[in-house]
Amino acid sequence: MAIFRILIFLFFTAITFQALSQAELSTKSKKAIELYTVADNFRVRGQFEEAINLLSQALAKDRNFVEAYYRRGLTYFSLKQYANAKADYEMGLSLTSDLRKQKVFWYDLGELYLLSGDYEKAMKVLSAFINNESQNKPKLARATALFRSAEFASKNQSTKSYHRRELSDTVNRFVMQYFPVLTADQRQLIFTRRAGDGPNDDEDLMVSKKDDKGRWTAPESISKNINTPLNEGTCSISADGRRLIFTSCSGRDGIGSCDLYESIKEGDVWTTPKNLGRNVNTSEWESQPSLSADGRTLYFVSDRRAGVGRRDIWISTLDETNTWTKAVNAGNEINSLFDEISPFIHANDRTLYFASNGLPGFGGYDIFYAERDSAEWENPQNIGNLINDHEDQFSFFITADGKKGYYSHEETLPSGLSRSKIYEVQIPAENQVRFRSNYVKGIIRDKITKASLKASVELINIDRNKRVSLVESDSITGDYLMVLTQGAEYALYINKKGYLFKSFNFNYSGINDFEPIVINIDLEKATAGSMVVLNNVFFDLDKFDLKPKSIPELEKIIRFMRENQQVRVEISGHTDNSGQPTYNKQLSQKRALSVFHYLTQKGIDKDRLVPIGHGSDKPLASNDSEQGRQQNRRIEFRIIK
Known part of the structure; x- marks a missing residue:
């Protein structure tokens, strides 16, 4: 720098x-x-x-x-x-x-x-x-x-400051270490290591993992498939730790002076890196990538001529064919006439941090952040001199839960040599991101064989009927991780061809604090007798009219029925044991019919659907607790042919 x-x-x-x-x-x-x-x-x-x-x-x-x-x-x-x-x-x-x-x-x-x-x-x-x-x-x-x-x-000077500490010499063991990034579970720290303080000294990507006592272990080369005797620079990793984008400036099939490359982790092995291609890379300089939590949106820095300033932040997305789209400039809301570098998109996908020397600050490069609720970015705000001062600040990373930050700081020693170290800071509650994130993770398996499955994991904001994230489980281990952010109610879908989809509901629209969740998921093959609970079909109390936020789940059923034309299914309503049995059976029947009518109105043949109300006759759990009664109030989708 x-x-x-x-x-x-x-x-x-x-x-x-x-x-x-x-x-x-x-x-x-x-x-x-x-x-x-x-x-x-x-x-x-x-x-x-x-x-x-x-x-x-x-x-x-x-x-x-x-x-x-x-x-x-x-x-x-x-x-x-x-x-x-x-x-x-x-x-x-x-x-x-x-x-x-x-x-x-x-x-x-x-x-x-x-x-x-x-x-x-x-x-x-x-x-x-x-x-x-x-x-x-x-x-x-x-x-x-x-x-x-x-x-x-x-x-805007303040006497306050963050409590910061250097990471131990176990991590800060090299002459230069910088641009730290972490996985969402904060178990892996990846950073760039440079052997000396010269710009041409060898750079490699290193990874340090937390042990059982929460201590960072000695850094190791991230992979022999990634690091070479030449240059591997700044990187970014998806929240699940399985998609890596990094910078390389020589020794590979480059397009420009520095290009961005991608590697995917399968089991414990990183694939051979691939150039992201001309939709992202140009004949100019591209570097300093930052991936969204699901690894499908990429922010990076380029000095290409079509920008607003000299070095700008650009954005590319991964389309449905897994191709990176033509990069677009982040626009005047983010980029100034001078330099914007070191972007970091928080796991919440709403808060973008970056460094700028073109916006009002404390001197040199300052850290700024901009938030968005839809497509438009709000005006960038200086993060303040809790972090910024008259020296350069950049490569700032905030954990998904918003409680900790990591950054590197470079200083010139009396000898004239430079040295950089990685720091961790505790972020006070009043300065944390407005929308904090956490995650659900686990293993996806075949219900019968217990074999690990590669499946798509899709997160839908059910109030907006909008997909928020899409990831895949590991084809070897079955591991998956999906980030959940405050401020919305979500439906989580696990989809694999030949299997019944599974759904889960997470209501974080008003939650203030939440912990990581571990859910191991067993998928059933789509054969006669297999069943799934529709966790995102909603009714008001004692009502049978479908609530609008049920639409994403119902669309999943429609898609399944269209992809499996020979399937005939039972849609069954169930209640807990509160109230009279006759009333419960009537209510469950009406709710099943509501789903039936929605599907037939969307073109599903009524002869393929059997609506039925079981009332409280088939409980999944004991009715002695509210949690058990809640499980028993449900709509099921069962293949009968």
Whole structure:
């Protein structure tokens, strides 16, 4: 990340004193000018120490050499040695009354003060630049953005902070580790490890798992099928830990400078990575992916030309044929004219976190979040200086339950080397995501043979009759995991061709706290005698009219009947033992008929349906408890032919 900041900084300082001829330099010393000129050949090649040495020699020849102070300050700035850069800039500014040169100092000092957390000074010099610059529109726009950040930071400082801690040396054992992501059950931590602090040092994806005592184990290579002697960079993983998207910049069948690749976990083995193709990757740079919980929506960063700013967030979705669709820009609601990086879509699929240096913040890259209830994103909000400060913040990850955050922080050591570590933070209740998530997980098996099954697991918001998520169970282990988010009532469907579907109901529309759920699911083959309880067919108390939120379940029945034209079924109504037996039988019969009439109106042949009311004659559980009585109040779907 430090290299990226240097490149951006050099971009904005390219047209500065370099445009001045030797006749316009503030010194007459030929030796100082010679040293100054040679120094810049080293600076532009990134040989900063050599450049500083030569510029210091030039200043020894002439202590009033304004341009040498600027270039040495610029070089210190590139090395993030802010105190030295500030001293040189301030000295150079004090020595000149040339407005052209003053504007250069004002502009760079403005960013330097902002990155140092000196917001009042930043506003002062940036205001001077803005009031005196009229020609350089890009720098004027950038200075205006920096001024807004300094003003925002000055007004929004807080003494509060998150309680944070470094992860143990068991995890933070490398020179660099960054971009942490976790599975929804918080049992696996995946991150990028770099062997050294150089941009060309080898990067690999590592995984650390929690042991029985809740401690992170020593990181291991995620897979020999993924890591190579070359570069495997930032990654994202689906909530169930079975779909991985990562960045690779060399050694593979790339389309551009860096591309995104996909690998699927089958049992304990990751498949050979595949390039996501030209709907996602271009001839430009693509990186920093973030997957939705079900692994079917991908957010990533690209510097392609069709964007809003220089680096933008883009979105692609997985269609019904498991093909990634043409990526679209996240739009002006998210992307600014500058850089948006490091997106993270929370497990709730409603809250997008990202880093930006183009929105008002505390300096450098700040973490922002935007929420949506439908298709539109609300205006991004700065997460505040509980996390953000005048340094760069990025790669922020929030757990599904909203209680913990993980991020990496890079610092420059006194030796000049960089070191990054992964941190965990406790997030206060008042700052947690508005819609928290948890999950249901388990194993899907054949009811008779107990063999693991690969089945689709579909989550429907039954109030909106809208699919929220779609995942598949592992073909080898049968494992599945589905994220559930506060604020809705859900129907969960398990579907496999040749088997009766199963349904479950989870009402989280008003729930404040909930725990993970484990449900192992046995599917019955669609043969005579097999039966399923319709858990998402609803009636009001003592009524037999179908409630609108029953429609998703009824559509499942219609689809099953159309796919299995030879099937004839019994639709049976059941009650608990409350009330008179005759009344119960009549009510259960009317409810079964309501389902019957709905299906026939949708085109299902009435001769294939047998509605019947059993009243309280066939209980599934004891009627001695409310839980048992609730189980007994049901509609069943049974194959009779």
